[in-house]
Amino acid sequence: RELIYMTTVATWIAGFVSRMTETREMDQLLQRLSDALDHPCHSSILAALKKSWESVMNEETNHSTRWAQVVVDFSWEMLNVGNWKDVSMAWRELYSAATLLKALSLCAARDFQTALREIDKGILLGAPLFNNVLPSVASLLNSEIRTAEGRAMDTGVETEQDNGLPSCEHVDRFSYQGGRLTPSPLHSTQEEARQLKATSAPSRKVVFKNYLPFQRHEVTGSEGVSFGINERNVQGQRCIGTRVVRPSRPYVGVKGSHDARSLTPYHLQTKDMLARKIPVLYCPSLEVFMDQCMTTSAPVVLSGCMDQWPAYAAKKWSLSYLKQIAGSRTVPVELGSRYTDEDWSQKLMTLAEFIDGYVDTKDDSTAPKGYLAQHQLFDQIPELSHDFSIPEYCYLSTSRSGGVHSEVKVNAWFGPRGTLSPLHFDPDHNLLSQIVGRKHIRLYGEDQSAYLYPHEGILSNTSQVDIERPDLHQFPLFSKASCMECVLYPGHMLYIPPRCWHHVRSLDISFSVSFWWS
Numbered sequence: 001r002e003l004i005y006m007t008t009v010a011t012w013i014a015g016f017v018s019r020m021t022e023t024r025e026m027d028q029l030l031q032r033l034s035d036a037l038d039h040p041c042h043s044s045i046l047a048a049l050k051k052s053w054e055s056v057m058n059e060e061t062n063h064s065t066r067w068a069q070v071v072v073d074f075s076w077e078m079l080n081v082g083n084w085k086d087v088s089m090a091w092r093e094l095y096s097a098a099t100l101l102k103a104l105s106l107c108a109a110r111d112f113q114t115a116l117r118e119i120d121k122g123i124l125l126g127a128p129l130f131n132n133v134l135p136s137v138a139s140l141l142n143s144e145i146r147t148a149e150g151r152a153m154d155t156g157v158e159t160e161q162d163n164g165l166p167s168c169e170h171v172d173r174f175s176y177q178g179g180r181l182t183p184s185p186l187h188s189t190q191e192e193a194r195q196l197k198a199t200s201a202p203s204r205k206v207v208f209k210n211y212l213p214f215q216r217h218e219v220t221g222s223e224g225v226s227f228g229i230n231e232r233n234v235q236g237q238r239c240i241g242t243r244v245v246r247p248s249r250p251y252v253g254v255k256g257s258h259d260a261r262s263l264t265p266y267h268l269q270t271k272d273m274l275a276r277k278i279p280v281l282y283c284p285s286l287e288v289f290m291d292q293c294m295t296t297s298a299p300v301v302l303s304g305c306m307d308q309w310p311a312y313a314a315k316k317w318s319l320s321y322l323k324q325i326a327g328s329r330t331v332p333v334e335l336g337s338r339y340t341d342e343d344w345s346q347k348l349m350t351l352a353e354f355i356d357g358y359v360d361t362k363d364d365s366t367a368p369k370g371y372l373a374q375h376q377l378f379d380q381i382p383e384l385s386h387d388f389s390i391p392e393y394c395y396l397s398t399s400r401s402g403g404v405h406s407e408v409k410v411n412a413w414f415g416p417r418g419t420l421s422p423l424h425f426d427p428d429h430n431l432l433s434q435i436v437g438r439k440h441i442r443l444y445g446e447d448q449s450a451y452l453y454p455h456e457g458i459l460s461n462t463s464q465v466d467i468e469r470p471d472l473h474q475f476p477l478f479s480k481a482s483c484m485e486c487v488l489y490p491g492h493m494l495y496i497p498p499r500c501w502h503h504v505r506s507l508d509i510s511f512s513v514s515f516w517w518s
Contacts (some may be wrong), residue, residue, distance in 0.1 A: 007110075008140070009107050009140070009141070009144060009495055009503050010030045010107075010108075010146055010385070011478040012058055012137075012193055013104055014106060016104075016133070017056060017057055017483070019132070020247060020422060021057065023129055025397060026053050026275060027355055029093065029097060029129065030046060030050055031048065032090075032093075033046055033049075033090050033094055034046055035092035036088065036089075037088075037090050037091075037094070039390070041153065045071055045074050045075075045094070048067045048068075048070045049067070049071045049072050049094065049097060049101070050099060051063070051067045052064045052065075052067035052068040052071065052098070052101045052102075052105075053101060054290050055067060055105075056101055056104050056105065061108045062073055062105075062108050064101060064104070064105040064108070065102060065106065066341060067279060068098050068099075068101040068102035068105060069102060070204070071094065071095075071097075071098035072098045072099060072102060073081065073099075074093040075091050075094045075097065075098060076125075078091045078379075079091055079092065079095060079125055080211075082407050083387070084503075086433060089127055092125065092126045092127035093121060093126065093127045093129060094141050095125055095126045095127075095133060095366070096122040096123075096126030096127055096128075096129045097126075097129060097369075098121030098122075099118045099119060099121055099126065099134075100119070100122060100129070100130075100133070100137070101117075102115075102118050103115040103118045103119045103137065106260070107117065107141075112144070112148075113145065113328060115141060115361075116138060116141045116142060116329070116330075117330050117350075118144065118283070118329055119134055119137050119138045119141065120138060120329055120330035120331075120376060121348065121378070122134050123135060123138060123380050124330070124331075124332060124348070124380070132190060132458075133501060135379065135380060135382060138329070138380070138381075139381075139382060139383060142326065142328055142329060142381075143381075145328055145385075146244075146324070146328075153283055159197035165447075174459055179446075181410070181444060185403065190419065214403070215307070223434060229478070234371075246352045254383065256506075257433075268500070275442065275482075275483045275484060275485040276482075276483075277484070277485070277486060278299050278300065278301050278441075278443065278484045278485065278486040278494070279300050279301065280300070280301040280302075280303055280480065280492075281300055281301070281302055281303070281304070281305045281362075282302075282303050283302070283304035283305055284302065286392060286393065289302075289393050289396065289492060289495075290396050290430075293495055293497075294396060294429065294495075294497070297445075297446070297498070297500065298313060298496055298497070299443050299484060299496060299497060299500060300494075300495050301486055301488065301492050301493070301494050301495075302393075302431075302492065302493040302494075303491065303492050303493075304491075305391060305456075305493055306388070306435075306492075306493065307326075307432060307491070308389075308424065308492050309387065309388040309389065310386075310387045311384075311387035311388045311435050312429070312435050312491050313357070313386075316387055317435055317436055317511055319355050319360050319509075321445060322355065323351065323352045323355055324353060324385055325384065326351050326381045326383065326384065327350060327351050327352035327355075327383075328349060328350055328351075328352065329351050329380065329381055329465040330349065330350055330351075331348070331350070331351050331354065331372055331375060331377065331380075331475065332346050332347075332348055332372075332375060333347050333348075333349055333351065333358070333371065333372055334346055334353050334371045334372075334373050335347055335369070335370055336368070336369065336506070337369055338420050339418060339421045340422055340462060341346065343436060351372075351448075352357045354370060354372060355483045357370065357511055358415070358416055359415065359416045360368030361412075361416070362406070369415070369419055369420075370415060370417065371414075371415040371419045372411075372412060372413070372415060372418070373413050373415070373421070374411045374412060374413065374514075375411060375412050375413075376409070376410065376412075377412035378410050378412065378513075379410075379416075385410075388433070388435070388513060389517060390408050390410065391431055391433075391515060393431060393495075394408045394429075394515045395408075395517075396518075407516055408516065408517045409428070409515070409516040409517070410513060410514070410516075411516070412511070412512075412513060412515065413510070413512040413513070414510070414511045414512075415506060415508075415509075415510060415512070416506070416509055417437075417506055417507060417508050417509060418505070419505070419506045419510070420504070420505050420506075421502070421503065421504040421505075422462060422463065422466070422503060423442070423444070423452065423462070423463035423467050423502070423503040424461050424462040424463065424501065424502070425446070425461050425498075425499045425500060425501045425502070426461070426496075426498070426499075426504075426516065427461075427498055427499065427518070428498055428516040428517055429495075429496075429497065429498055429516065429517050429518065430495070430496040430497075430498075430514055430515070430516050431494070431495055431496075431514065431515040432488065432493065432494045432496060432514045433493045433506075433513045433514070433515070434488045434489060434490050434491070434492050434512050435490060435511045435512065435513060436490060436508075436509065436510060436511040437490065437506060437507065437508035437509050437510030438489055438506070438507040438508050438510070439487070439488045439504055439505065439507060439510055439512065440485070440486075440487050440488075440504070440505050440507055441484045441485060441486055441487075441494060441502060441503070441504050442483050442484070442503040443484045443485065443489055443496065443500055443501065443502050444481055444482075444500065444502075445485045445498070445501070446500060446502035448470045448481045448482065448483070448498040448501065449501070450477065451477045451478050451479075451481035452478065452481060452482050452501060453465055453475050453477070453478065460500050461500065467503050473517050487514075498518075
């Protein structure tokens with residue numbers, strides 16, 4: 001195994017060096033950095049990067065590592081000066097190039113784990129270089145490390161006889177083509193499973209308005225379907241009907257109702273609570289979602305839209321699976337109860353260290369919380385992106401300008417029970433998709449902003465109010481704010497409109513994927 005491993009990595013390094021020599025991409029990068037970093041003291045750093053590259057070409061491992069480390073240390077300091085948004089792209093490119101050269105030298109010295117950590121840091125803090133080669137190198141190293149450790153390349157997807165789900169592609173080896181690594185699929189010995197046809201319930205007209213308090217009465221329609229009739233206590237407003245649909249896959253282990261009120265944390269329950277349930281729709285058409293949700297800024301829970309995702313339907317994303325697939329990868333972890341606290345911080349650690357130290361532990365409310373939050377994990381580790389797909393709703397737009405659609409931003413939210421996102425809003429449309437565990441979510445409409453006391457400055461999208469324990473003496477207007485709430489179960493998506501305030505607390509070990517688009 002080690003011989004195969006060394007052969008694969010060595011072959012890739014030889015191909016990469018040959019390609020870079022032919023295209024002179026490194027020379028072009030050095031010239032670009034020289035133009036951007038024109039201070040006299042920076043010339044010595046660029047000279048060190050050039051010497052490291054020359055040592056790689058001459059297979060002088062020790063010299064290359066030493067020169068690359070000089071550049072890594074200096075650029076690291078520059079990345080940590082001032083606000084991140086003000087950091088020059090040149091320093092990020094320099095850091096990526098240095099981590100890549102250091103990793104190549106470490107591979108030649110057979111220190112593969114350290115090489116992977118360096119590449120991950122280049123991905124997290126650097127900038128895309130050489131046709132975005134760093135994620136591909138990381139995937140290669142991660143795949144080969146798993147092979148060298150004797151781990152089976154098992155995706156954990158059940159066979160057709162078990163549940164009829166389509167098999168996922170395995171990626172076992174990579175070839176170097178056109179300046180980037182290309183995955184080569186492993187042909188499965190199983191018969192290719194049949195594709196499930198997407199099913200959808202007949203669409204119904206669903207009208208949502210804004211977020212003022214409602215009184216709720218239960219009636220039965222002509223088809224025996226339970227409806228919640230929300231009668232507004234405001235003169236001149238009509239009644240609004242919403243169809244209530246059962247979850248597509250009930251959460252096993254939770255007895256009783258799916259009412260969010262029954263699962264609300266104790267300190268959120270008050271005798272005069274005015275929170276309303278967020279309606280649930282089963283797999284609405286694009287037209288219904290556009291007309292009744294996006295254009296009216298109406299939150300809604302969607303069910304039945306994740307039934308073909310292996311991450312959810314095949315229950316792939318267990319802790320052991322995540323450690324097997326990506327345990328060696330370095331990720332940024334938030335430490336602390338909430339990002340508004342003074343003692344909040346971030347730390348780089350491997351995914352396995354995060355799971356063992358913060359997720360797969362005894363539930364202790366006094367223990368420090370760790371949260372892998374708002375991280376583009378699937379750009380960094382594309383192996384996990386095969387387990388879900390971007391919902392088609394994310395390609396809808398309310399803009400009439402006819403401009404180019406923005407890129408869908410996909411973020412991971414993974415952590416133990418009790419992780420918290422304080423009340424805040426985001427500027428984009430958001431589909432929060434729950435894959436593992438449950439989350440309790442409170443929503444406040446943009447029209448409630450006057451009651452929510454936003455911070456000033458950089459946290460102007462975050463409320464000063466701790467809504468779980470509100471201080472009504474300091475924030476008296478908060479008592480007038482009205483909200484909606486739900487418990488988001490595995491297999492459900494919550495649509496959160498732009499600038500809609502939301503507060504999120506996990507009720508279990510939880511893994512969510514959010515899709516943002518503008």
